Amino acid sequence: MGLREDLERYRAVGEERRQDLAEFIQYGDLGQSRQDEVRIPIKIVDLPEFAYDQRDTGGVGQGEGAEEGDPVGQPQPQPGDGDEDGEPGEEGGEHEYYEMNPEEFAQELDEQLGLDLDPKGKKVVEESEGDFTDITRTGPSSTLDFEHLFKEGLKRKLAMDFDREFVREALKVDGWGPATVFDWARDQHVPVSKAWLEETYDEIDDAEKATWDSIEEMEANVERTDTAARIRREGVDQIPFRREDERYRYPEIVEEKERNVVVVNIRDVSGSMRQKKRELVERTFTPLDWYLQGKYDNAEFVYIAHDADAWEVDREEFFGIRSGGGTRISSAYEVAMERLEAEYPWSEWNRYVFAAGDSENSSNDTEEHVIPLMEQIPANLHAYVETQPSGNAINATHAEEVGRHFRDAGDVAVAYVSSPEDVVDAIYEILSTEEEDA
Incomplete structure (x- = not known):
């Protein structure tokens, strides 16, 4: 077996040793990935290489003027040996990450969680003539x-x-x-x-x-x-x-429908949403984004942050932004409904509306405003994810109220995440809700 075969074999071993998908979602460094590329760490396998033993740089025949028995001194540092003055190597460590696109990620998540979500096509992008299977009373x-x-x-x-x-x-x-x-x-x-x-x-x-x-x-x-x-x-x-x-x-008219999806991610950025809660939101929403992007032909994302008021942000801001204001969750749904109706009509787009926070909300806002707005926004799935690392707070009742009101609905999911260990179960709860409804 040659060196090339050895190298390929070690790379294959490395891919097999990549971080388990569920483990990656719960504990992995999601920040190394992009929206269209998932990078899962590989548990490093050192590749074999030839190296000169620097202890053999002196002795008989090892240099001009050297005679047998003369001291040869300490070996001198070689370029690239890790000295501080040397230039870092330019060759990347391709074996450090296993890369997959969102489609592969969705397929593997389906296999791991036992999901079978069949995305719906809505917008007609092309009509063509199929087989002559339809019948009429007149014709040529x-x-x-x-x-x-x-x-x-x-x-x-x-x-x-x-x-x-x-x-x-x-x-x-x-x-x-x-x-x-x-x-x-x-x-x-x-x-x-x-x-x-x-x-x-x-x-x-x-x-x-x-x-x-x-x-x-x-x-x-x-x-x-x-x-x-x-x-x-x-x-x-x-x-x-x-x-x-x-x-x-006469020929059957075949409509080719593009599977379009818009995912609205809503996050509470009020003062109570501290770092651990924000991290749990990121660990839940990021895999959901990858999954739906992998399932649909065309995926677009809308990110809405809110405290007592709501505003749109970009993806980079969404998971890190923090405010000192109060909380009025309905403000985010108002922005979401306006954006969806203006740019993503229900007749042409699949819609997912995901919200997350610590379930704290202003008095009566959930019952009087949020729930009616959820009922007014047609969507494949509404979901709320409660993040409470230290357990439920006394006034954290939003998730409970939503779950109680929509307990018989097939298009609303409520999930609870108090630690990274709960993330995969929350993702399954959300995605399986739509699967059962379908």
């Missing part, structure tokens, strides 16, 4: 459905056909004429017309019109052949086609 002759026409004609043939020879013999019963035979035929469910009976009766010789003394005698001596057996034996000479039997094929 080139699209006439001959198979349908033949089947309808054959069904009519079977419904109208009868054993003419058998009925002809009934006209030879002594004393019977077309009218009597017609009544008898109706009782026998034979679809014969009076005109045919009259025409056939006129063709029979007068001597034959008393061949049978009774209809019972005729039925006992004349074999009756059913339509299906007669067609199998004699074939079909004529199929009675009609205009109403015509059907024309």
Whole structure:
């Protein structure tokens, strides 16, 4: 095995030793990743390399003027040996991170958590003609459905056909004429017309019109052949086609729908949201962003921060910003509703509205404003994540009120995160809620 094969093998071992996905979500350095690239640390495997032993730099034949027995002194530092004056190496440590895109991240998270979220397509981006599977009553002759026409004609043939020879013999019963035979035929469910009976009766010789003394005698001596057996034996000479039997094929219109998603992330930035709480929000929301970006064709994100008032921020600000103000969660939903209705219509966009905080809210705001706003904003999923590292505070009731009001709803999830160990369970609670609703 050559050096190249050795190197590839060690790299493969390194990838196998990358941090477990759940462990990465709970404890990993999320900041090393970007919105479109997830970088998961690898537990380092040192790659083998050749190195000169600097202890062998003196001795016989190791330099001009050196003689056997002369002291050779201490080995001198070599470039790149880690001395402070040397330049750092330029070659990157590619084996230090395992990189995956959001699509791969979503697939692996599905496997780990047992999820099967099927993203919905909404906005029609292209219409094309598919197979000729739809049927209409009119159309060009080139699209006439001959198979349908033949089947309808054959069904009519079977419904109208009868054993003419058998009925002809009934006209030879002594004393019977077309009218009597017609009544008898109706009782026998034979679809014969009076005109045919009259025409056939006129063709029979007068001597034959008393061949049978009774209809019972005729039925006992004349074999009756059913339509299906007669067609199998004699074939079909004529199929009675009609205009109403015509059907024309036209292509099915196939709508290609783009799977668009907008994710609205809302975070409480009031004075009570200290660093540990902010970190728990980041650990929960960042994987959710990656997951949904990996599931949908086109993903856009809106980040809203709020204390007593709400405003939009960029992604970099979202997880670090902190305010000293109070808390009014409804202010964020007001901004979210205005933005969604203006730029992301429900008919064209899948919507996710995720909010997080420590469940502290101004008096009556949850019941009187937040819950009605959540009901007014159509979304695939609403979720609230409570972050309380030290346990529930006395006035931290927002999550409880939301959960109680929407306990029977299939599109609202409430999750509780008090430590990194709770993050993966919270993500599962949120995503599985939509899966069950779907």
